[in-house]
Amino acid sequence: MGRLKHTALRARDSERTATRLGDLLDRDVGIFCWCNRCGHNASLDSARLTVELGPAFPVPEIGARLRCSGCGSKDVATRPDWKSLGQVTRHD
Numbered sequence: 001m002g003r004l005k006h007t008a009l010r011a012r013d014s015e016r017t018a019t020r021l022g023d024l025l026d027r028d029v030g031i032f033c034w035c036n037r038c039g040h041n042a043s044l045d046s047a048r049l050t051v052e053l054g055p056a057f058p059v060p061e062i063g064a065r066l067r068c069s070g071c072g073s074k075d076v077a078t079r080p081d082w083k084s085l086g087q088v089t090r091h092d
């Protein structure tokens with residue numbers, strides 16, 4: 001297997017594992033938005049976005065559809081707004 005094919009497989013894998021709106025809805029997690037131009041940030045309701053974009057929509061791509069309410073820039077990043085990130089390392 002050549003290196004090109006290996007890279008393509010990896011890219012496809014990360015696409016498949018991207019967090020989707022439906023995943024957040026199940027966990028009652030919002031969408032954290034960050035403006036790359038002015039630093040304005042906000043948390044959006046995942047339920048409302050799921051109605052608009054559908055449960056299979058990848059969370060990192062939501063930013064491309066948003067506009068900053070602070071400066072009007074469309075350079076907005078989005079990620080899941082996990083509430084208890086500190087507990088991910090806990091072992092039961």
Ligand SMILES: [Zn+2]
Nearest residue numbers: 035038068071
């Ligand atoms: Zn902004």
